[in-house]
Amino acid sequence: MTDVVMPQMGESIVEGTLTRWLKKTGDKVERDEPLFEISTDKVDTEIPSPAAGTLGEVLVQEGQTVQVNAVVARIDEGGGAAAASNGAGAAPAVPPPPPVQAAAPPPPPPPPAAAAPVAPPPPPPPAAVAEEPKEATGLLSPLVRKMARENNVDLATVSGTGAGGRITKEDVESAIQGKAAPAAKAPAPVAAPAPSTPIGQAQPVARNRVEPMSNMRIKIAEHMVASKRISAHVTTVHRVDMTRVAKMRAKHKEGFAAQYGMSLTFLPFVARAAVEALRAYPLVNASIDGTNIIYHNEINLGIAVALENGLIVPVIRNADEKNVVGLQRSIVDLAARARARQLKPEEVQGGTFSITNFGSFGSVFATPVINQPQVAILGVGTVEKVPVVIDDAIAIRSQCYLALTFDHRLIDGALGDQFTGRVKAVLENWSEEVL
Amino acid sequence: MPGSSRSCVVRDLGRMSYGDALAIQQEIASERKQGLGEDHLLFVEHPHVVTIGRNGHEDHVLAPEAALRGMGIELHESDRGGDVTYHGPGQVVGYPIMDLRQWKRDVGAFVRGIEQVLIDTLDDFGIRARRIAKLTGVWVGESDETAAKVGAIGVHLSRWVSTHGWALNVTTDLGYFGHIVPCGLAKPVTSMAALGVKADSEDVKSRMALHFGEIFDFEMQAEPAL
Numbered sequence A: 001m002t003d004v005v006m007p008q009m010g011e012s013i014v015e016g017t018l019t020r021w022l023k024k025t026g027d028k029v030e031r032d033e034p035l036f037e038i039s040t041d042k043v044d045t046e047i048p049s050p051a052a053g054t055l056g057e058v059l060v061q062e063g064q065t066v067q068v069n070a071v072v073a074r075i076d077e078g079g080g081a082a083a084a085s086n087g088a089g090a091a092p093a094v095p096p097p098p099p100v101q102a103a104a105p106p107p108p109p110p111p112p113a114a115a116a117p118v119a120p121p122p123p124p125p126p127a128a129v130a131e132e133p134k135e136a137t138g139l140l141s142p143l144v145r146k147m148a149r150e151n152n153v154d155l156a157t158v159s160g161t162g163a164g165g166r167i168t169k170e171d172v173e174s175a176i177q178g179k180a181a182p183a184a185k186a187p188a189p190v191a192a193p194a195p196s197t198p199i200g201q202a203q204p205v206a207r208n209r210v211e212p213m214s215n216m217r218i219k220i221a222e223h224m225v226a227s228k229r230i231s232a233h234v235t236t237v238h239r240v241d242m243t244r245v246a247k248m249r250a251k252h253k254e255g256f257a258a259q260y261g262m263s264l265t266f267l268p269f270v271a272r273a274a275v276e277a278l279r280a281y282p283l284v285n286a287s288i289d290g291t292n293i294i295y296h297n298e299i300n301l302g303i304a305v306a307l308e309n310g311l312i313v314p315v316i317r318n319a320d321e322k323n324v325v326g327l328q329r330s331i332v333d334l335a336a337r338a339r340a341r342q343l344k345p346e347e348v349q350g351g352t353f354s355i356t357n358f359g360s361f362g363s364v365f366a367t368p369v370i371n372q373p374q375v376a377i378l379g380v381g382t383v384e385k386v387p388v389v390i391d392d393a394i395a396i397r398s399q400c401y402l403a404l405t406f407d408h409r410l411i412d413g414a415l416g417d418q419f420t421g422r423v424k425a426v427l428e429n430w431s432e433e434v435l
Numbered sequence B: 001m002p003g004s005s006r007s008c009v010v011r012d013l014g015r016m017s018y019g020d021a022l023a024i025q026q027e028i029a030s031e032r033k034q035g036l037g038e039d040h041l042l043f044v045e046h047p048h049v050v051t052i053g054r055n056g057h058e059d060h061v062l063a064p065e066a067a068l069r070g071m072g073i074e075l076h077e078s079d080r081g082g083d084v085t086y087h088g089p090g091q092v093v094g095y096p097i098m099d100l101r102q103w104k105r106d107v108g109a110f111v112r113g114i115e116q117v118l119i120d121t122l123d124d125f126g127i128r129a130r131r132i133a134k135l136t137g138v139w140v141g142e143s144d145e146t147a148a149k150v151g152a153i154g155v156h157l158s159r160w161v162s163t164h165g166w167a168l169n170v171t172t173d174l175g176y177f178g179h180i181v182p183c184g185l186a187k188p189v190t191s192m193a194a195l196g197v198k199a200d201s202e203d204v205k206s207r208m209a210l211h212f213g214e215i216f217d218f219e220m221q222a223e224p225a226l
Helices: A142-150 A169-176 A215-230 A243-260 A267-280 A324-339 A413-428 B018-033 B065-070 B107-124 B174-179 B201-216
Strands: A002-005 A015-021 A034-040 A043-048 A053-058 A065-067 A071-076 A233-241 A286-289 A292-295 A301-303 A305-307 A310-312 A353-356 A376-380 A384-390 A393-407 B007-015 B039-045 B049-052 B074-077 B084-087 B091-097 B130-132 B135-140 B148-158 B161-169 B219-222
Touching: A034 A071, A043 B107, A142 A169, A215 A310, A233 A413, A243 A267, A243 A324, A243 A393, A243 A413, A267 A301, A267 A324, A267 A353, A267 A376, A267 A413, A301 A324, A305 A324, A376 A413, A393 A413, B007 B201, B018 B039, B018 B074, B018 B091, B018 B161, B039 B201, B065 B074, B084 B174, B091 B201, B107 B130, B107 B135, B107 B148, B107 B161, B107 B201, B201 B219
Parallel strands: A043 B148, A301 A353, A353 A376, B007 B039, B007 B219, B049 B074
Antiparallel strands: A002 A071, A015 A034, A015 A065, A034 A043, A053 A071, A233 A393, A286 A292, A305 A310, A376 A393, A384 A393, B039 B091, B049 B084, B091 B161, B130 B135, B135 B148, B148 B161
């Protein structure tokens, strides 16, 4: 058996993603024949097989990211020939450890017993590492060095459990915890953030499940954190009497549905009012570029749409040219196509202001995050009937909270409230005909 | 290093389809893998083509294939690293076919080196471009958040011999990028022309070859006359 390892592709490269197996378990493979492909930083690399034989076990699945020198598979030479090494990466011959579950991909949870190696394999013989000369500090990943330095761990005293006796992150963690590293815990660590379980204890059913983020989730995460870092977020909340709009909506609801084949919601009214206020206060429709303010002549309204596993903000272009019917139609159309993943790229670009309707999920008010490079976002709370005092009498009114998050770099509190006040005024004194 | 004796042949393929250029790359690369031939820097301009790299997801191509073909855009799967991208007229595409065993044997350094070639080239035309950590490519713009990509990179390695490389937008019609980009959170693309710089592709290529030689320690030589 020859271990196939993730090769060292460069000084700064500590891990790579296995993108494709070019052979399947049981396939014959020649020495130096391409065996799998890895991806590191926009570079795709074919990795040749270190030995001729049959591809035995595959320990790392496509899509998994593993550290350099981690064992990804084993080649069964059949004749028991000595391990051959290849140019791209050393393949230390280590006695076959028992099959250990490869890492943390999302496949169905294994039965609990499978997680723990039953009998510890013999420690790797020192001779096995001879072909890749290694001093105490050689072949250490930058992460390991850094951890050791920061925690005052003398690496010479740490016994490595990785491929070829290499010191892994887990070994350093054990040393930090004052626990002796286990004699051998092969194979080499797989990079996915495997929680370090105390060694020697029976492992109970896993408490955590590790799953890679979707591309969209990664982008959303980056965008949200970036936005919080860029903008000075401030949220102001105004209470809005929606009674007039509610009456207008009730009056036209059926006719609207009959005529346009979709229901009439509160959102297009709020959008229409926001457009009015954006016209009055163009700074809220602006964006910042370095030390310049860019005023946008177009009012392009982003409407946040919740997807099954994320969100997207399609844009109603030239929203100021649309009435309530046009806005409602755009909202329904964009939301439907967003959920069907049929939006064109230009339909999610160029927004100048956004609206998020968390009220549809029952939220009274929230503090939304600005959709960069815009400078404000209006959050619409749920519309509900409440008792209010009018002229010292108690009346039942439809009411909602509008929360405006604005970028205090550009918009002062006074402007934020003037803007929101204008939205409120338009809604409370609704005068435009709907149909 | 001064006195370098490594040499690299610069060959301009002119306007050539993605598939034909790939065949030429592979021919040179297969020689290099056997220790034969010479390192090359190929320049080419492709007709409209959308390519999907190894890490690419087909759903990052937004228009259906038939629609792309209808617009005269070819769709091509590619073994380079990276996601989906677009090549077309007005773009200077550079394909270094070189044996990294004779350079640094380091993919990270190779990619950073390519970025530097593009940054230095743009600098010659008065454009200040830069890197963004973890986002391979060459970018312009003050802040990371608003930066736009002007040069894209995607490389394939086999036995330390590189194929594929980079694409720099000189006068590219950026509208074509609209058919790819994933969700709306992707970063914008730009071109030298969009940045207000009128550059001739021939000048861009000659500056690029010069910087390529500086950074990868080559004597650059024009293709021997036929």
